[in-house]
Amino acid sequence: MLLSPFGMHIPDGFLSTAVSVIFWIMSVAAVGLALQRVNKDLGERQVPLMGVLAAAIFAGQMLNFAVAGGTSGHLMGAAIATILLGPWAALLIMTCVVAIQALIFQDGGLLVLGANIFNMGVVGVTVSYFTYQTLRRILGTQRWAVLAAGFAAAWLSIELTALVVALQLAISGSAPVNLAIPAMAGIHAVIGIGEGLITMGSLAFLYATRRDLIETGSAPAPAGRLVWVVGLLLAGGIAVLSPLASANPDGLEWVAEQNGFLKLAQNPSYNLIPDYVLPGVSNEALATILAGVIGALIVAGAAFGIAYLRRRSSGD
Amino acid sequence: MHHTIEIDNLHYAYPDGHSALYGVSLHIEACEKVALVGPNGAGKSTLMLHLNGILSSSQGKLRVAGLDLIPANFGKIRSRVGLVFQSPDDQLFSPTVYDDVAFGPLYQGLSVAEVRQRVEEALALVHMSDYARRVSHHLSVGEKKRIAIASVLSMKPEVLVLDEPTAGLDPRARRSLIKLLDELSMTMLVSTHDLHMVRELFPRMIVMDQGLVVADGPTSLLMEDEALLAAHGLEKP
Amino acid sequence: MHVHFLDPYQDGSSPLHRLDARVKLLLTVAFILVTALTPIGAWPVYILLFALVIAAQLLAELGLGYVLKRSALALPFVLSAAPLLFSVAGDALLTLPGLGWVLSVQGLERFLSLSIKSWISVQAAILMSATATFPDLLQAMRALRVPRLLVAIFSLMWRYLFVLVDEALRLMRARLARSGESGLAGGKTGGSLIWRAQTAGGMAGSLFLRGFERADRIYTAMLSRGYDGEVRSFPLPPLSAADRIALAVGGGVLGLILLLNFLIR
Numbered sequence: 001m002l003l004s005p006f007g008m009h010i011p012d013g014f015l016s017t018a019v020s021v022i023f024w025i026m027s028v029a030a031v032g033l034a035l036q037r038v039n040k041d042l043g044e045r046q047v048p049l050m051g052v053l054a055a056a057i058f059a060g061q062m063l064n065f066a067v068a069g070g071t072s073g074h075l076m077g078a079a080i081a082t083i084l085l086g087p088w089a090a091l092l093i094m095t096c097v098v099a100i101q102a103l104i105f106q107d108g109g110l111l112v113l114g115a116n117i118f119n120m121g122v123v124g125v126t127v128s129y130f131t132y133q134t135l136r137r138i139l140g141t142q143r144w145a146v147l148a149a150g151f152a153a154a155w156l157s158i159e160l161t162a163l164v165v166a167l168q169l170a171i172s173g174s175a176p177v178n179l180a181i182p183a184m185a186g187i188h189a190v191i192g193i194g195e196g197l198i199t200m201g202s203l204a205f206l207y208a209t210r211r212d213l214i215e216t217g218s219a220p221a222p223a224g225r226l227v228w229v230v231g232l233l234l235a236g237g238i239a240v241l242s243p244l245a246s247a248n249p250d251g252l253e254w255v256a257e258q259n260g261f262l263k264l265a266q267n268p269s270y271n272l273i274p275d276y277v278l279p280g281v282s283n284e285a286l287a288t289i290l291a292g293v294i295g296a297l298i299v300a301g302a303a304f305g306i307a308y309l310r311r312r313s314s315g316d
Numbered sequence: 317m318h319h320t321i322e323i324d325n326l327h328y329a330y331p332d333g334h335s336a337l338y339g340v341s342l343h344i345e346a347c348e349k350v351a352l353v354g355p356n357g358a359g360k361s362t363l364m365l366h367l368n369g370i371l372s373s374s375q376g377k378l379r380v381a382g383l384d385l386i387p388a389n390f391g392k393i394r395s396r397v398g399l400v401f402q403s404p405d406d407q408l409f410s411p412t413v414y415d416d417v418a419f420g421p422l423y424q425g426l427s428v429a430e431v432r433q434r435v436e437e438a439l440a441l442v443h444m445s446d447y448a449r450r451v452s453h454h455l456s457v458g459e460k461k462r463i464a465i466a467s468v469l470s471m472k473p474e475v476l477v478l479d480e481p482t483a484g485l486d487p488r489a490r491r492s493l494i495k496l497l498d499e500l501s502m503t504m505l506v507s508t509h510d511l512h513m514v515r516e517l518f519p520r521m522i523v524m525d526q527g528l529v530v531a532d533g534p535t536s537l538l539m540e541d542e543a544l545l546a547a548h549g550l551e552k553p
Numbered sequence: 554m555h556v557h558f559l560d561p562y563q564d565g566s567s568p569l570h571r572l573d574a575r576v577k578l579l580l581t582v583a584f585i586l587v588t589a590l591t592p593i594g595a596w597p598v599y600i601l602l603f604a605l606v607i608a609a610q611l612l613a614e615l616g617l618g619y620v621l622k623r624s625a626l627a628l629p630f631v632l633s634a635a636p637l638l639f640s641v642a643g644d645a646l647l648t649l650p651g652l653g654w655v656l657s658v659q660g661l662e663r664f665l666s667l668s669i670k671s672w673i674s675v676q677a678a679i680l681m682s683a684t685a686t687f688p689d690l691l692q693a694m695r696a697l698r699v700p701r702l703l704v705a706i707f708s709l710m711w712r713y714l715f716v717l718v719d720e721a722l723r724l725m726r727a728r729l730a731r732s733g734e735s736g737l738a739g740g741k742t743g744g745s746l747i748w749r750a751q752t753a754g755g756m757a758g759s760l761f762l763r764g765f766e767r768a769d770r771i772y773t774a775m776l777s778r779g780y781d782g783e784v785r786s787f788p789l790p791p792l793s794a795a796d797r798i799a800l801a802v803g804g805g806v807l808g809l810i811l812l813l814n815f816l817i818r
Contacts, residue, residue, distance in 0.1 A: 035700050
């Protein structure tokens, strides 16, 4: 399926017009809010800083490392941008990166740009932010805490973005729902490990060279604990809902009809969640398997990270 | 063990069509120290990037450290040819000095003990043994350049290729780098604008201009040829 | 080092080049929108749309092969729609032996429609990026009321894009130069996967760090030239008569096709 090493850029034609418009609206709202907040927080330095870092993220996406048999891993960057600059600036940066990729390099479509910005910008940054903040609060201020939190933020940002992409494709009828979700979730569970490792590597480098840069970005918002809880719930909600979506496409369709989604795009040739599935694959079994796979990978990833860190600190 | 560089009629054009090398030929013997001089844009860096397979050309013969420059040999060649770029910031990408110097041997798959030994030897060669735990980014330009050289020496290359080693250094750092290059015994090809250093360290000098070798001979002789120097944008030191 | 191959703009003076970037952007997006609104299996409309985009390419005087060649790069994504062939219920065309999956006519129709629409859309986007310089597109964005702050960030990003991509490529070269084989038996070349990922991470960190420091220097330079945090720019020039005509004609044609879409249903 979507194996683009540079992320999950959806091209034009793969999302229904309704979905494209809805996500455009959400992205515009989020970016508008971010512009206001950045003005307040960063002050005058904002333009050069965000411009250059957007370029750095773009260039950073070109860095690769050999994985196996000719394939290579890359960075998406939402997590590291969020950790370094905070969520609002990071959202603007990812917006610029995704927009330039679409406008100039046709990596991702123009009509679906709103959705791509939402996926890699809003979802990527939000998930990174809440994960990182929560874990830092729980784990503390030492180096290993920074790295572990960074890994988790990066992995989750990739995984949840992938799930949202799968949902968008399924709703648009561009992919059978019970293949899109497990395929995207499965593949990006692995790709997410790469993102986690690269993010950890960046944090390790920056921790050694300019620790202050890591600390400035992570100043927690004045909002209380409630925000973290809500954020985590939201993130967890998406992760949980998607298997449900694949298990019960009728349910989502019912919800969509209730909310008048169907009134937007007059395209009677396909329903909101198309009723077709790959033959021979039962939805219930898939949902369970999917949850199991994701769960196992989360545990494995955490174990990986901790084992590595232990080895590092006892090595030299 | 060959320790040699053999280039015959090398042509190279960039992907966008713009030609950089028009048939370069030169031979460097084991343990020779050769300076490569010429104006910016002459093709010096382009030539150097061929020596470890980063750039490839289909026209001309290229043989370094006894191996032909074909993709199958690139891995071995990169162990035998140490290429040090002009900007140390592009080469020091690990958190500590130790990590940067260890990269080469680690990539080769050497054991932890061997890697440690290589790093210690390399740092000793550049007189920076105390710097292992330091953060590369915080060092001065001169120190970074020496670490960059160490990061290549740790692979125990037969041939050392350096791109503008003294560029951007203050007199003290420059002096210390020249002393270092003097102490290293391997075959050396150094591209530079620093003609004082050339006269001091390099018995042989190759002049390049517009993608061609225009002169190749003893430094003492070529340095006296003011017309030649002037014709290629060089000033007699 | 030259990274200018990254810039897709193809210099020229064709009618399309001379068209104002605002009109180009509007028409391109309108075209893609109309394509998106075209129903599955509306082959005659696809032909019309394809003809339109080919006509535009001819107007751009880039040589017909140019856009088509670049559009081929976007095609691999189309493969991800392949499962549609088997998942849409309908009249069977053929059955895969072993798996028992049935390729239906409707599935084929859907897959082809999606692929064609996607392909046509990407050609329009390529054409726009080939005939409009990025600074012109920035102007177009301003005209579309994109906030000035965002446009300023875009502008700076574009300026330093090539510089930083250059740095990234040099980092990778430096790594490549030190990626040698020892030639000895035993010992795994390449180190562990985790180590390689960490190294790539360090390179990224180095890029970001230098980005921060460069941003400081840029900010200082901007201050020295009077920057006070307010982004100011020249007012946009008015559209020429030719631009207006092009906009009207383009809009009209697209409107007709849209009408056709409704009638076909």
